[in-house]
Amino acid sequence: xxxxxxxxxxxxxxxxxxxxxxxxxxxxxxxxxxxxxxxxxxxxxxxxxxxxxxxxxxxxxxxxxxxxxxxxxxxxxxxxxxxxxxxxxxxxxxxxxxxxxxxxxxxxxxxxxxxxxxxxxxxxxxxxxxxxxxxxxxxxxxxxxxxxxx
Amino acid sequence: xxxxxxxxxxxxxxxxxxxxxxxxxxxxxxxxxxxxxxxxxxxxxxxxxxxxxxxxxxxxxxxxxxxxxxxxxxxxxxxxxxxxxxxxxxxxxxxxxxxxxxxxxxxxxxxxxxxxxxxxxxxxxxxxxxxxxxxxxxxxxxxxxxxxxxxxxxxxxxxxxxxxxxxxxxxxxxxxxxxxxxxxxxxxxxxxxxxxxxxxxxxxxxxxxxxxxxxxxxxxxxxxxxxxxxxxxxxxxxxxxxxxxxxxxxxxxxxxxxxxxxxxxxxxxxxxxxxxxxxxxxxxxxxxxxxxxxxxxxxxxxxxxxxxxxxxxxxxxxxxxxxxxxxxxxxxxxxxxxxxxxxxxxxxxxxxxxxxxxxxxxxxxxxxxxxxxxxxxxxxxxxxxxxxxxxxxxxxxxxxxxxxxxxxxxxxxxxxxxxxxxxxxxxxxxxxxxxxxxxxxxxxxxx
Numbered sequence: 001x002x003x004x005x006x007x008x009x010x011x012x013x014x015x016x017x018x019x020x021x022x023x024x025x026x027x028x029x030x031x032x033x034x035x036x037x038x039x040x041x042x043x044x045x046x047x048x049x050x051x052x053x054x055x056x057x058x059x060x061x062x063x064x065x066x067x068x069x070x071x072x073x074x075x076x077x078x079x080x081x082x083x084x085x086x087x088x089x090x091x092x093x094x095x096x097x098x099x100x101x102x103x104x105x106x107x108x109x110x111x112x113x114x115x116x117x118x119x120x121x122x123x124x125x126x127x128x129x130x131x132x133x134x135x136x137x138x139x140x141x142x143x144x145x146x147x148x149x150x
Numbered sequence: 151x152x153x154x155x156x157x158x159x160x161x162x163x164x165x166x167x168x169x170x171x172x173x174x175x176x177x178x179x180x181x182x183x184x185x186x187x188x189x190x191x192x193x194x195x196x197x198x199x200x201x202x203x204x205x206x207x208x209x210x211x212x213x214x215x216x217x218x219x220x221x222x223x224x225x226x227x228x229x230x231x232x233x234x235x236x237x238x239x240x241x242x243x244x245x246x247x248x249x250x251x252x253x254x255x256x257x258x259x260x261x262x263x264x265x266x267x268x269x270x271x272x273x274x275x276x277x278x279x280x281x282x283x284x285x286x287x288x289x290x291x292x293x294x295x296x297x298x299x300x301x302x303x304x305x306x307x308x309x310x311x312x313x314x315x316x317x318x319x320x321x322x323x324x325x326x327x328x329x330x331x332x333x334x335x336x337x338x339x340x341x342x343x344x345x346x347x348x349x350x351x352x353x354x355x356x357x358x359x360x361x362x363x364x365x366x367x368x369x370x371x372x373x374x375x376x377x378x379x380x381x382x383x384x385x386x387x388x389x390x391x392x393x394x395x396x397x398x399x400x401x402x403x404x405x406x407x408x409x410x411x412x413x414x415x416x417x418x419x420x421x422x423x424x425x426x427x428x429x430x431x432x433x434x435x436x437x438x439x440x441x442x443x444x445x446x447x448x449x450x451x452x453x454x455x456x457x458x459x460x461x462x463x464x465x466x467x468x469x470x471x472x473x474x475x476x477x478x479x480x481x482x483x484x485x486x487x488x489x490x491x492x493x494x495x496x497x498x499x500x501x502x503x504x505x506x507x508x509x510x511x512x513x514x515x516x517x518x519x520x521x522x523x524x525x526x527x528x529x530x531x532x533x534x535x536x537x538x539x540x541x542x543x544x545x546x547x548x549x550x551x552x553x554x555x556x557x558x559x560x561x562x563x564x565x566x567x568x569x570x571x572x573x574x575x576x577x578x579x580x581x582x583x584x585x586x587x588x589x590x591x592x593x594x595x596x597x
Contacts, residue, residue, distance in 0.1 A: 005368065005372075006368070007298070007364060007367055007368040007371065010368050010371035010372050010375065011298070011301075011371045013371070013375055014371045014372075014374055014375035014378070017375055017378070017379050018375070018378040018379070018382070021378060021379055021382040021383055022382060024382075024383065025382045025383055025385065028383075028397075028398075028401070029329065031395070032329060032389065032394045032395055032398070033326065033329070035394065035395045036323060036325040036326055036329065036393050036394065037323065037326070040325060040393040040394070040395075041323055041324070041325050041393055046322060046323060050322075051322045054322060054324060054327075057262060058261060058262020058263065059262060060197075060262065061197045061198070061201065061260055061261075061262050061267060062197070062262065063197075063262060063263070063264045064196070064197030064198070064200045064201055064264065064267075065195075065196050065197045065200075067469040068324070069324075069328065069391055069392045069393070070391055070392075070468040070469030071264065071328065071388075071392070071469065072264055072469070073196075073197070073200055073264075074469065074470065074471055074473065074474055075184070075196050075197075075200070076547075077546075077547035077548065078469065078547065107191060107192065111188060112186075112187065112188070113187060113188075113548075114187040114196075114548070114551075115187060115188060115191035115192075115195070117191070117192065117195045117197075132324075135324070136324050139324070139325055139392075139393045140393060141391045141392065141393055142390065142391055142396055142399070144390070144391035144465060144468065145391075145468075145541070146465060146466060146541050146542075147541065147544040148544070149540050149541070149544045149545060149546050149547060150540075150547060
């Protein structure tokens with residue numbers, strides 16, 4: 001083995017092979033980029049309201065309690081399908097009302113129960129957040145999660 | 151310590167250990183909130199606590215890598231660092247950025263992409279610090295002796311700094327955001343950081359076992375080749391359910407299964423070098439940490455990663471406590487323990503008092519490793535129950551969580567043991583002065 005695999009050969013295999021895999025990876029992500037834009041998230045328009053909703057989501061660091069498409073913290077429920085769970089995926093008005101009611105009821109203050117903070121959101125922000133969550137929900141995620149529980 | 155400029159590593163390691171303490175205390179508080187959820191719920195909500203826990207971890211690991219580079223590059227390159235002053239400026243920027251980030255998190259100013267919550271100015275600070283570092287280290291290496299260790303270390307550090315660019319790219323399209331987010335997160339911990347880890351392990355093996363450099367370096371190239379060949383396309387295991395095409399399910403499953411191999415190779419490498427080596431280095435604690443790190447990395451990153459990486463399994467386990475179990479053991483084994491191995495090796499020399507009592511240090515290894523292993527087991531059980539109840543039966547998240555109280559209580563207990571171990575490690579490394587290595591009475595033949 002030591003004759004066939006010298007240090008310089010091992011190094012060359014490392015450089016050459018890594019470069020090969022980088023090229024394959026970049027090509028596949030380029031394709032995935034197009035797929036996301038044109039296919040998997042094309043079910044609903046990416047409006048300014050959805051964009052604003054994403055900023056609301058980020059500014060309050062929701063990801064550090066909740067998961068979104070299964071990524072995030074595991075302290076609070078999945079929200080990638082919350083609009084489906086609430087049965088308001090195709091009903092923007094109902095989605096806003098459900099979310100607004102939920103947000104205003106926090107924190108519950110119930111002893112021994114995980115507490116969601118109260119977030120000071122304007123009507124416009126809550127509306128944007130609910131549109132963002134509807135937008136996320138319509139993404140083609142290869143049928144994940146397995147059921148409405150998320 | 152052969153070169154004066156290696157001393158900068160001391161400052162890096164000290165700051166890193168300070169943040170390490172903050173990280174584990176933050177983790178302990180988060181574990182506490184899982185059991186008693188009303189604690190601080192309005193003053194310091196869980197999302198902020200978790201941000202402190204994860205961000206402190208990432209920054210101290212990076213500080214450890216930077217310090218390790220400043221420590222080992224002069225020896226490898228056989229010359230002083232290009233600039234000691236730049237190294238301290240870099241550290242100052244990172245300290246200011248870290249304090250700024252912590253302060254702004256506490257008053258509720260932060261980004262919202264997981265692990266990349268730092269305010270924009272802190273992100274730029276990190277970029278500037280990384281550039282200073284790369285310039286400083288590269289000029290040192292280019293002027294001196296080139297070895298495989300510095301070669302791989304530099305490649306890892308250059309690539310991880312380049313990938314940081316993606317921390318600034320946040321597409322409005324959530325699925326694109328997620329895809330590029332993994333360019334930082336996955337390609338750090340499952341590709342470029344592995345190069346840094348392998349380089350540090352190679353250096354420690356060289357020093358601790360006295361095995362021929364040619365052998366160590368050939369192994370290193372094989373290990374990092376395996377790491378990148380599997381790890382780059384292994385990114386696919388994060389592209390199963392975020393809106394990316396279905397073919398990633400096969401690519402991700404296959405290549406992330408192969409990701410076990412470099413970790414197995416690293417563990418084998420460490421043990422074989424120790425068996426082959428004839429040197430009896432007095433720093434037994436550093437040897438324990440080196441072997442421990444590569445072993446726990448194999449189990450945490452390798453075995454526990456494989457446990458839920460096949461897409462048919464991940465469909466059910468994705469985003470449950472199984473993920474938390476894997477995350478904790480993988481980070482601890484691969485990056486925490488490897489950094490602590492380096493601290494354990496270098497600190498006695500930086501403080502000019504080797505060899506000295508390392509019983510406390512070794513005890514801290516067993517406390518931390520035992521605690522982390524137990525935490526991983528209980529979270530795995532919790533995750534298994536959660537997967538069944540939530541993903542198969544379809545019970546709601548909070549109803550399921552209410553059934554997992556006992557596991558979270560045990561996790562808190564194991565976390566407390568880890569904190570104890572971490573504080574003991576810091577105490578043993580920073581404070582203890584007494585030299586205990588006393589030669590025992592020499593056995594007189596015939597007695």
